[in-house]
Amino acid sequence: MNSWYSCGCVLALTSLVSCSLVEYSPNQTHLPATERGLTTQTLAHLQQMPRAAAGDTVRFVFVGDTQRFYDETEQFVASVNRQRAIDFVFVGGDISDFGLLREFRWVHQRLQQLRVPYLTVVGNHDLVGNGRAIYQSIYGPLNYSFRYGGTKFICLDTNGREYGFGAQVPDVPWLRQQLQDTAGSQRTVVLSHVPPTDEDFDPALVPPYTATLRGCSRLVFHLSGHVHRYTAGQPFHDGVTYLTTYSLAKHRYHIISLWGQRQFRLETVTYGPEA
Template sequence: MIQKLLKGFIAVGIAAMIFGQCISYSPFEITLEDHEKDLTQKNLNRLLDNPTGNSDTVTFAFIGDTQRFYDASTDFVNVLNKRSDIEFVIHSGDISDFGLDLEFSLMAEILGKLKVPYLTVIGNHDIIYNGRRIYEQMFGPMDYSFTYKGFRFVMLNTNGREFGFSGKVPDIPWLDEQLSDTSHYKNALVIQHVPPGNDDFDNTLETSYAQTLSKWGKTLLSMNGHNHDYSIGEPYNDGVTYLNSFSTSKKSYVVVKIWEGGFSHVVVDF
């Protein structure tokens, strides 16, 4: 139903522009309301101010690529809200498909019904048109990190193609800085949308990215979306596991549990 609504809004906007009717709304306009802004900080405040579960472990759900899949995303929220073991949700990017604020608003409304906080990274589809500006207003910085129960979560923009393969995305020096203070965290997880080795990742940075993750000896997982399907492996044989999230269209998600020095994961269908 929400998909039909979105298509209807876009169709009306396009028809109005074609026929020259007087209408104030453009699908490329940014019209966020106050409750739709700074969602990353708002969710971090919820998470960090009220840690739940066992102090030695962290359990979270991992999804991605919710673009256009509004009904499936609603089903995910309904299913997850019945669980009591999930502390938060990580979304691996592509909240939108066309970088329109209507898409972002619809998905934020759905995800906002989660009983637990959720954190996001920016996907390649989230950058097109006005998407980058919308994401930064709605969520916040494209690169950020936080520490929860002693575990460092590094949220990273890796959409190299959308930045012209400039050699600056992902920001390797910033990533290195987040991982270098090893005395201040137990283990690290690095979350991004486009994985290294993908055609949309800046291949001039692939080696330095992998080396940065492994050199400090505390990175448990590199987690990404973009491929719309689950996979797990150790492509660089360096002790860092790479985990790819499902698109919600697959009607599956991953539950990840971490503890100092290790992790487990379970695929859940819904």
């Protein structure tokens, strides 16, 4: 073999590796530094941005599972970018389908084209295989909270089935502590992937979880994805409203506006081929 040919092959392979185009294993978790800790980066950016809505109103987009809906995600981004006065976008879990690094990155590459920041909560599909480690590397903690525009947002892992229904997930004591810490906020929103009405939620934790939510006088509602459709109601007949949203495959998403003590408005946007 000619020496110039061998050298060319080595250089070409080195170039591919340096550009992160070679994937050694579908289960790898290595990420470039720019794609790690996105939740922390997003929250820091969000706090520095001027508020999009007037007065004390917070206006954000809520949508469910992205999974393998890459074309729909691009259409979703284009639709959201045409909306006005949006503070941020929240994706309600199942960013991936099989917990693969490439899936997370493909979705992030599309969602980072949004004109506003986006945040996520972990879904059951995101925990498959090495998905938990990948999610934590890309986004960060599985349970986190933040304050924005007088609202405290509490985001937590409720994927009980993925932990063998071990009465540990969701972390009810952590949730209770977060709900009690109301300093600097006048209202509270809880976000998760699996709602407590679903069979994938640990049944042993439904009573303490819902009782904890019921005890929060500032709670506006509980938001979830997972079921791929819109539902709204008070299934436990305790005054707590539970909402679920569409997956991206349904070509619909919600714009939620919050203001005052517990006032809110829910708008449905249809995009893409069904618009």
